[in-house]
Structure formats: C-alpha cells, structure tokens
Amino acid sequence: MFAEAIMYHSYALSIVEHVKLREMLSYLQPKVRHVTRNTILRYCLLEHERLKSFLRECLSELNSRVCFTCDCWSACTSRGFLTLTAHFVDNNWNLKSRFLNFRYFPPPRRGVDISLFVVGLIKEWGLETKVFSMTCDNAGAMDVMVRRLKSDLHSFRPLPLNGRFFHVRCCAHILNLIVQSGMNVIDDSVLKVRGAVNYIAGSDSRLCVFDKCVADSQCNFIGKLRIDCPTRWNSTYLMLKRVIEAKEALILFGTIDLSFDYVLTDEEWKIVEYVCNFLEPFDCITKLFSGSDYPTANLYFPYILAIEKLLVLGHNHKVPSIQDMASAMLVKFEKYWSDYSIVLGIAILLDPRYKNVMIRSALGRLYISGEVERRVKEIREAFIELYNFYDTSPSSSLPPRENGKKQSSDGFGVNSLFEVRFFPFDFLFTFQFTILTYINNFFVRLLGFRNM
Template identity: 40%
Template sequence: MEEELGEFEDFEVVDESDSSATRRFRCTTSSVWTEFDKYKDGSGKKGQNVKGVITTILLEIYRELLAKAIVDHNYSYSSVEHASNKRLHAYLNRDVKFISRNTAKSIVGKVYQREKETLKHALELIPSKICLTSDLWSSLTSDEYMVLTAHYVDENWVLQKKILSFSNVPPPRNGAILADRLISLLKEWGIEKKIFTITLDNASYNDTMIANLKKHPSFGPCLPCNGNFFRVRCGAHILNLIVQDGLKVIDKVVHNIRESVKYVRGSDARKLRFVECLRELPFTTSKKVCQDMPTRWNSTYTMLEASLKHRSAFLHLSMIDPYYNTCPLEEEWNIAEKIARFLEPFFHITTLFSGSYYPTANLYFHSVWRIQVRILKELESEDQIIQAMAKVMKEKFDKYWDCYSVVLSFAIILDPRYKLQFVEFCYERLYGNDAVSRAKILRDKLYVIFKGYLQHSTGNSSTMAQRPSCGTPDCDTRDDIEGFDTFTSRLVDAQDEDERLVEDLESLCISQSDAHMDDE
C-alpha cells in the first residue's frame, strides 16, 4: 500500500486509533519551500521570497546606473520626470521613490567627479609620456568649444584615448588665451610635466599658442628636448588641404557632379525617376549616390567614386528630365574618372591617418613619402589636367611637409622591418645626393631624444617587459618600394651601421646609469 502512494511523498499516512478500517492523509512540509527565503519587513510582518530574486533595490546602485544611462544615451535630465518613465518604474517596484531632474543632474555630476578622479590617478601612474590633440569646434549657435584629448600607452601596453575636456571658449579667442586655458586644464589633471607632443591643425592662432606654451615657466622647461618635438601638425588635416587645392583645378567638374547628386536627392519624385533610370541599365551596382561635404575632400572622393558607378543613369536622366541641366559632359566624366584613380591612394592614406584605435606613428613616414612620390610622378604626366593638379598639390606639400615631422619619422627607424636603411632609400629616390645628409640629421635628432629620455628615466622597466601585439592595420608598402632590396644589397656596411647605432644607444644608457649610481 505504501509503495503505491509514492507520488504522495509530501504527505504522511496517519493510522486512526479509533477505527482500524479508516486511514487518512495529513499534509507535511513540502520540499518546494526550500527554494524560498523567509524575511520580516520593517513592520514585523513575515513573508517569503523565491531565492535568487532581487526584491530590494539598492538605491546607490540604481542611481549610478540611471546616471550612466543618461550619459550613454544623451537623455535629458527631465526624462526622469516623464509619466511613461514613472509608470515603468512603478511597475517594477510599487514602492519606488521618484527623483526630480535636479536630483538626476546632481547624481550625474557625482559620477563624473568620481570617474575623473579615477582617470586622474591612472594618468599619474603611467610610466610613459602623454601626447595631446586639441581642436576648436563650432556649434549651431556659433559657440566655440575646445576639446582636449590625451593619448598614451598604459602599463599593459594598451593604446588609450581619453577626452579630458570639452569646454566653451568665449571670445576673444587668440593664441595667448588658448595657451592659458590649456595650461589650466593640464594642471587640473596633474599632467603638465608629462606631456610629449600636441597635434594641431594649421590655424594661425596655434602658432601663437605653441610659442606661449614653450615660454610658460611651469610648462616649457618640462618638455623633452626643449620642446623641439612638441608640435605635430595633423597629417589628415594637411592632406586635406593638399588635395583640396588640387581639386580646385577641376572645380567645374566637381561642381556639376555635386549639383547632380543634390538634384537627384532633392525630392522623392526625383529619386524614383533616378531609380527607373538605373533599372534601364544592363548592370547593377550596390553603390549609392551620396552628397559630399565640400570641406572634407575624402567625402568628395567618395561622391566621385559613387557617381561614376551611376554615370549612365545620370546621362539617361538628362535625356528624360528637362529640369536636370547640370549633368557633366562626356569629357567631364572622363576627367572625373582620371581624378578618382589619381586620388585613390590619397583616400586610403587619409583613412589610415584618421584611425584612433591603433597606433599611426609607424604609418606616417611611409605614407607621406608615398604621397610625395605620387605627386612627383604625376608632374610628368601627359595629361594636362593631372599635371596641373600635381603642380598645385606640390606647392602645398612643400609648404607643410617638405621637412617630414621628425618625431613621427623615428617610428620607421625603430621598425625592425625598415630601420634607417629605409629612410636612406626613400631620401635617395627623392633627393639624390642629399639623401645621406638628410638621413644623418634624422639620426642625430634620434640621439637627442634618446638622451632626453635617459635623463628623465624613472628606471621602472618592469612595466615594459611584455607587450601584446597591437592592432595596427597593415600598410601596403611593396607597391612603392620596388628596388628597396636592391638598395639594401648595395649597402655593404648597412648591418654594421645598425649595430653601431644600437651599441651607441646602449653605451649612452650604460653611461647614464653609471652616472646615476655615482650620484647615489
């Protein structure tokens, strides 16, 4: 009988003493209750909750998560007062206590200050120097904002990028005022003695700002090598100026294509008519016509490339739409095609320079050299348009890049694939007999900066012991360095030269260490 009652294991069989013929079941404690926790609330009322289910919301954790949600998604502070938001929270917790927009603002401010102190402490501990980038931004209301970003390699050899400030700069705005603002920001973060370089555009006020920074008594003396390597011109910005000058040669062609794209995208009816023209073509393309931003040449290149894919559709549209009168002529389309081929490597280099999640210093020298070689080659082009563009672009190149940024060129020397031999090879193709003297100048400056690092060395080599491989994209160099192997084979003493360079640097390090030991 008891075997048959196995399914009633939570019940106990009770034998009635007054009746031998009658048996009944009495409920005992179910095993289900082991999945519950008992509790007693503030009023003394008892209850039970399922284990693992959070029934109490920690106010501090909730407020921090709310602050991060506001920041991450750019919510307004008033969103916490929205009726739908309140209904959602009331559904999750009937005892919820709503907060006001002012409270939300206060919570976000506290989280910001805490995160700022955390970052400030991290910047104090990093063993390396810090590189800065700064620029001015204009809002729709014409207010100017200065953004200051720090770039550094942390103790784990991970490239970091942190925005330190995005603050309004009221007029008047000149180099002296911007220099004072920058100094105050660096002191606020406690990194005024750890700066190596700052990357800026070519605005005239930046020249004054750099001069004032170098002369500042609490900042200038802390710059490595007397600030000789302090300023770095933005490579992507200069490349934009170079190509923009070249595009002025074919301004009419670019204007017609730009107006054609603008016309097609002007209304839904025109878009449908253009789609019908595309259906008439014997081929299809996944490219879509896109409007460019005239101040950014890479967007202009993208517009040209996409428009060339739809060349036949534009020609067809000009035949069926009497209001479309900016279609480029056949000759202008041919010019645009040549220009697109000419500018393609410039576009890829701009993309490389614009990267922010991988190191770009090692890409600089070779990229700028490729640009220079390309321009010099097209100066001898049989096409008059290309030749005229190359001539204008060379003038702008010589203005800003005739002397490559020295500090960024060091990266190619330290790259074991190229070293100083590659610099000499590049200089020989560009400058002929002056190649050796130019390479020597670069090498001498490498000694200078190496000595500067020795003087300010903290001796903390343990953090530099290991480093992971970085995610730098491959830069296709073999297209432009044909003859490099032949060049290196002619350098009989190239290996000895590299070994002497390493020995000299090591001897400098040893002598500096000995001097430090003597001082102790």
C-alpha cells in the same frame, strides 16, 4: 544604472520624465520612485567625478610622458569649444587615448589666450611635469599658442631636449590642405556632377523619377546620391564614387527629364572616373592617419612616400585636369614637407620593419644624395640624444645599473644597437618574424587551438 545608460548612449536627460517610459518602469516595479531631470543630472555629475578621479589617479601613477592633441571647434551657434586629448603608454605598455576636456572657450581666441587656457587644463590634471609634445593644426593662432605653451611648460620641468620635439603638426590636417589645393582647380566635369546631384536631390518628384531609372537600368547602385560639402574634399570624393555607381541610371534620367542640363559626355565620364580614382588613395591615407586605436607615427614615412609618388604620377598624367590638380598639390606638399618634426623619423627607426633603410629610401626619392645623408645623420643624432635624455632622466623607469656605473659603449649601448640593427639585419628580422608567424599558425590549426 539609469545615469550610466544616459551617459553611455548619450540620451537626453529629459528621458527620465517621458510618460511611457515611466509607465513601463512602474509596470516592472510598482514601487519605483521616478526622478526628475535635475535629480538624474546630479547622478551623472557624481559618476563623472568618479571616473575623473579614477583617470587622474591612473595618470598620477604614469611613468611615461604624455602627448597632447589640442583642437578648437565652433558649433553652429558660433560658440567656441576646445578639446584636449592625452595619448600615452600606460605602465602595462598599452597605448591609451583619453579625452581630458571638452570645454566652452569664450573669446578672445588669440594664441596667448589659448595657451593660458590649455596650461590651466593640463595643471588641472597634474600633468604639467609629464608633457612630451603637442599636436595641433596649422592655424596661425595655434603656432603662437605652441610657442607660449612650450615656454610655460618648460618652467615647470624641462621638456625633452628643451622642447625640440614639442610641436608636432597634424598629418591629417596637412594632407587635407594638400588635397584642398587640388580641389581648387577641379575640372568642369566634376562641377557638372555636383549640379546634377543638386538638381535631382532638390525635388521629391525628381528623386522618384531617379529611383525608377535605377530600377529600370538594373545597375548595382544602392542607396542615395551624396551631396558634397565644398569645405570637405572627401565628401566630393564620396559624391563622385556614388555617381559612378549610378552612371547608367543618370544617363537614363537625362533622356527622360528634358530640363536636365547636366548630361555628361563619354569623355566627361572618363574624367570623373580619373578624378575619383586619383582621390581614393588620399581618402584611405587620411583614414589611416586619423586612427586612434593604433600607433600612427610609424606610418608617417611609408605613406608620405606614397603621397609623393601619387602626386608625381598625377603630374605626368595624360588628362590635363589631373595634371593641374597634382601640380597644385605638389606645391603645397613641398611647402609642408620640411615642417614635419624629425621625431616621426625616430619612430621609423624604432619600427623593426623599416628602420634606417626606409628613411634612406623615402628621403632618396625627394632629395639628392648629399641632402639625404645630412638628414639621416640629423635623425640619428636626434635619436641618440633623445635616448640619452631618457637614460639619465630621474623619472626613468629603467632598472638601475650595478655600482652606478655606465654601460660600456662596447656592449649593447645605444650606438651599437643603432648600427647593428640596420641593413641587412632589418630584412632578416622581418623574415624571421614572418616565418615564426607561419609556424605558429600551422601548430594552431594542427592542434585545434583556433577557438581558444
């Protein structure tokens, strides 16, 4: 139980040797045998092996394929680490995400080296024949890694459609690149805010004066000002948000401290508010794309459409600084739009709320009608091809057909399903689902089953 507590709460192993903790344990049970950090380490490793064996057994019984996420990370000591995460739907149709490895990755860290390292990790878990896709960032080494990895995994067992959908670029990372390009042309008013926050946070005496200004101005600001990190755009958004909440206090601080050279004019405050409001939707969408407890592929088209709309509105904004930011972000947006995998379009087809209508609507706002039809046809053909791949796969979990005969195309095959469930039945299905939800909630309240 001590080992489980250490692993669950991320305690240091040395906690078992703390004097006061040992005194408390001896008080609770005088016959207790105290252990050293080396002993508790062995217990932690045994528990780790037990959990690892349990996860390996679950993965071995898995009927579906597995999608992987690979990420390279450098600690403050410049030591490199590699994380491998598995995403899959278990045999009970529950979405699961499991960290498989967090390993030290020594140099060199070229694409070929990363590929060999990842292949070894996948084989260690016995998943080399169940791979569907690999999601990673847009670093050049990762592109090389994906090409080499696809070739190696294809030799173990053919990937779906020869690995056509193997490489999926990280939506959150691309969104970060888009916003970072806009932050490079940020307005001088935002730089002035950054200087004001650094000035106040750089001295305890100035912090005390600022706290007094917050109390005297009676503003709704609670907490502290945030210092942003230039490499993380969302920290700049959070800094602006906190500064706007403390606007009255900052104005009062500027009248008290004569050395404060970062007093903003009314026009500059308006620009700061415009920039903050412009960045807020991107922060919300980033959080949605980064979620791990719910499916995110079906969010792709609606929110990409929302991003495109925000950039177009910003491009036509009355404030020049917003126009400059949106223009720089539009260039990056157009660069990465064509790089997305069409497998995310297939996810929209499988979502009964969207299906083909959403794809046509989203693409129609970005391309001319001829290009829209070509891309819709491409997604449709890929969907049918992928369905047929799973339908004929030896590992398919679908029940066998009688007499080994294939279903007629006149029945409920993939082609008829694809056509029938399109407009206008998409909206009819959503309407029926909404009505049934309201009816269910009504009877729940009527019969008093709310707490059951």
